[in-house]
Amino acid sequence: EAGVAQSPRYKIIEKRQSVAFWCNPISGHATLYWYQQILGQGPKLLIQFQNNGVVDDSQLPKDRFSAERLKGVDSTLKIQPAKLEDSAVYLCASSLTDQETQYFGPGTRLLVL
């Protein structure tokens, strides 16, 4: 079974630029999550989708971050404009339902200069 796919794996941008990350969850998984993992910390949930609807985006900085999951499969996370403090690993995870095990992708490492 293929795992969660993410791209790009690495990205370096300058502050105030925009960036987008892509996630392809495990086939059939209804729930998709985006996490931010700052160096030395645990993953922090940014947004959770159930199919193509948002379930929880309470910790998403909505003035600069946006995410969508059109057609309930792939998802994109965008940052515009980026700040230095956005430097982190952005992890995508998926699960069959929100009551089941979450499977994580390899993450996208973002460095904002």
Place this chain on the structure above:
Amino acid sequence: GENVEQHPSTLSVQEGDSAVIKCTYSDSASNYFPWYKQELGKGPQLIIDIRSNVGEKKDQRIAVTLNKTAKHFSLHITETQPEDSAVYFCAASIRGSGYSTLTFGKGTMLLVSP
């Protein structure tokens, strides 16, 4: 909201020794506690989990214990091997009531020396 504290932040052991990582949680409604292992450059991977109706669970060299009264749970790794070296995260969530989200601890870097 839920708050998960994890200790220690780093743990160094000799190969063959045991390692113990401890976590506490704040929300007494939490009923599901997974442990994830994250190797360098990879995403977290579930290694074991426990639900609140069980006090202990074991899978080969790893075990997890839960004390609901004290609101803490621990990961035990016996006969450690160099390939156990990684960052381990505990997490807590509420399952079965509304939507379920995970709150993670800050992680423990485990170093196993040959």
